[in-house]
Amino acid sequence: MKRIIILFAFLLILGACSEKDQATPNDRFQDYVTHWNELKFDEMYDLFSVNAANTYSEEQSVLRTQTIYEDIGVSDLEVSFEELTEEQLDVAMEEGTATIPFSVQLETLAGPVSFEHEATLIQQDDETEDEDSKNWYIEWETGFIFPDLKENGQIRIQTTNPKRGEILDRNQMPLAINDTIYEIGIVPGNLGDNPEQSKQKVADLLGMSTETIDTALNAGWVEDNLFVPLKSVLPEESFLSELLAIEGVQSQEITGRVYPAGEAATHLVGYIRNVTSDDLETLDADQYSANDKIGSRGLEQLYEEQLKGKKGVSILIANENEEDIVLAEIPVEDGKTITTTIDINIQEKIFNTFEEDAGTAAAVDPKTGETLALVSSPSFDPNEVLYGTSGNLWGELEEDERNPVLNRFSATFAPGSVIKPITGSIGLSNGSIVLGEGIEINGLTWSNGEGWGDYEVRRVSTSNGPVDLADALIRSDNIFFARKAVEMGAEAYTTGLKDFGFEEDFPFEYPITASTISSSGKLDDEVLLANASYGQGELEMNVLHLAMTYAPFLNDGKMVKPTLLTSEETGQVWKDELVTSEHANAIKDALRKVVTDGTARNAQDADFPISGKTGTAELKLTNDSSGDENGWFVGYPTDDQDMIIAMMVEQVQDKESGLATKKVTDAFKAIK
Known part of the structure; x- marks a missing residue:
């Protein structure tokens, strides 16, 4: 009898040890969260349930998450959860399934995002252990990325460019303003019977080469019925009527930077130019791209940060047949107006x-x-720099013995x-x-x-x-x-x-x-x-x-x-x-x-x-x-x-x- 009691006690102890050593939903989800916080996406996929792995390939799940994170600039990721209680663990162990709420906080290029979601874990055979061993696995679905994102949904990034601030004189007269200009372009299918002759006329009037026009017209996106922009010009240009009389040539009203004082204030006010590849090496990549403008010379350069403003960024969830959902958003900040003590009349x-x-x-x-x-004299017209038709403006300025590019008042x-x-x-x-x-x-x-x-x-x-x-x-x-x-x-x-x-x-x-x-x-x-x-x-x-x-x-x-x-x-x-x-x-x-x-x-x-x-x-x-x-x-x-x-x-x-x-x-x- 004594021997039987001792054997029974031993079996109870062995069973207790076995239960204690067996992984719990808390343990397994902690492993998953640790991999998630460390962005170890390949190790996360190893913890998927059979059902999740069969439903979502690695590309459709963790690699998709990784790509989205990279696209929206995720940083400071923090995933956390509250462990199941002993009572909840007993129920989970008995039923073979567990539900664990979790929270996600992260920073994106459009600001912070936070959400709460639930993870379902199930027990299934552990292929890495003995045949009779079981473990807990995550029933992953797209809500782990963002709860509102559905299987066929997409993440879209939308940017809004700020309006550049204006530069005014003491009497609110404009020194640099955003005004209406004309964008001249060609609709290829309307060039008529002699397209080469038409392109040559356009090139002569706009101060361009026909090679440049051909490059624009041969871009991959161009179709016969589409407007292909070539150059922006001021509305008062005398050659506009002649230009628009050419078959296939059209104009569109757009907003551009205009300098009403012309050459009288160039060295003081400056002008804007296209961002270069050299600029992009030092500029804030969130605020500047290859298609942006930047201040060059004068007040345009000196107050670039204030005039530029800040781009607005929205991260949207786009599900099929549904309105877009805003996940995160930084509103656009238009540039500030700079008002000077200068009197433009003087x-x-x-x-x-x-x-x-x-x-x-x-x-x-x-x-x-x-x-x-x-005042600095001689000078040059900043409008000519932006919209002029001279094919060699800078060469002409640099060859001028009076040195019009020199700012003498500085x-x-x-x-x-x-x-x-x-x-x-x-x-x-x-x-x-x-x-x-x-x-x-x-x-x-x-x-x-x-x-x-x-x-x-x-x-x-x-x-x-x-x-x-x-x-x-x-x-x-x-x-x-x-x-x-x-x-x-x-x-x-x-x-x-x-x-x-x-x-x-x-x-x-x-x-x-x-x-x-x-x-x-x-x-x-x-x-x-x-x-x-x-x-x-x-x-x-x-x-x-x-x-x-x-x-x-x-x-x-x-x-x-x-x-x-x-x-x-x-x-x-x-x-x-x-x-x-x-x-x-x-x-x-x-x-x-x-x-x-x-x-x-x-x-x-x-x-x-x-x-x-x-x-x-x-x-x-x-x-x-x-x-x-x-x-x-x-x-x-x-x-x-x-x-x-x-x-x-x-x-x-x-x-x-x-x-x-x-x-x-x-x-x-x-x-x-």
Whole structure:
């Protein structure tokens, strides 16, 4: 009896151990979930039930899941479930089937997706174990991918392109807008009896080759009755009627980027172009594709991120004979409108004064710092870049000796004598120049001794009696400023220039080269120091900074930070206490006399008073008489004092005297 009891106890223990070692639905589904979270799709298929494997091939199930995941950019996948209780496990073991709810969370290119579903597991023979061994397997179906996806359903990705933001001037006038243009194309079946002749006419009018047209017409999707787009053109093109009279040629209205100011604002506004393969290596692949446009040059490039906006993306479940179901969606974000402080009327009027001459100009409000115009001449029409019919536009631009592709307002140049009011105010501040106190200057040249070698500073006219600051400004006396700079010394003059913003980053939204004192940032050579005092040597300025340096004379000694966007705070002080009221009044009085009695008499042509300073920058290193010269004028309306225009005209040596002064005066007359 005792032996029987011991044997029975042993069998109970053995049975208990066998049940304990047998896999449960929890264990098997945990294996499946682990493979799922680790994206081990091939191992997931090994856990399918016989029925599931017979119903869905590996391609129809786990490989389909893998493909969908890759297409919709799945990341951060997290599949979880709550294990069955002991009581539920007992029922499952007895019935041979179990149902386990599970949750799925994942990120996609259209945002997060989460859902809950149920997995059914069944017991069946385990072919990898003994014949009598059983295990649990998953009854997989398409709901494991997404519950709303049916067997013949598809996952579709739909993108919505944003509208590019527009660029406006201070008065809401357009600088870059999205407007109606015409897309010209051919319907091949309508080309008529002589298609080659028709294609040649189209090619001639659109500035294309017939080979390019043939390539478009021979694309795989083309059919005789389909419209094949060739080129976009502006609605005002004069050749449109002739073009549309050709058999087979049609037009469609589309939206395109248009630049109403044309060449007057190209360097400031820029334009858009097609995205290149090089661009795609660095751009966000979610936001840019080979068919997109991107800002090139100017504000279009500078504010590309804001103007571009963000594409909208939707992931849709498309089941047969049913409406699409939105699985995930990121709404489209249209680009933002950029509103500038630029006044397009002022911009165009200043640009037009250049005519065929090369140069640059800036117009600013001296009290607020608002930039009213930034001009570079010559220029080119951005509309021609996008829609023009020249077969070699860029070649023509690059061969133009006037260099129309160069943005001159972002560069620096020797300012010549327009720097003299700044030199004067520096001298007044450090005491090396005293109002009304003159110095004797004899002859047209001056040298400070043997250390200068053969070099001499030259002035344009002799003086009668002592020369003070007012007389030196009116007659633009180089020797006066050279002597005063040498007298105050390099350290004092350099400090004064730095007080006016030299040798530091220019605080402006648009990238503009900073003004510099010299290539080294120092004036450790006396000749270099003397030349810098009247805007020669190695001293260089950008035109906007130059305009701003005159603001302290009109704004209680303050040089405000220049602004470009209406969203910026105006009137922010960049540099303060640059000149006293007494000194500012003295310099303003002299700048008025420069026009009435001095070198800027051309400015008297206006029917209102103008004040300002002329300058000529000689682009040579010696006293040689040869070399190009750039003409400068910085001026403002004497009474209103609401705008400063700084202008440089290149290569004025063989042109009429005071050309820059005349152009600034013409601009003020047109503006006022």
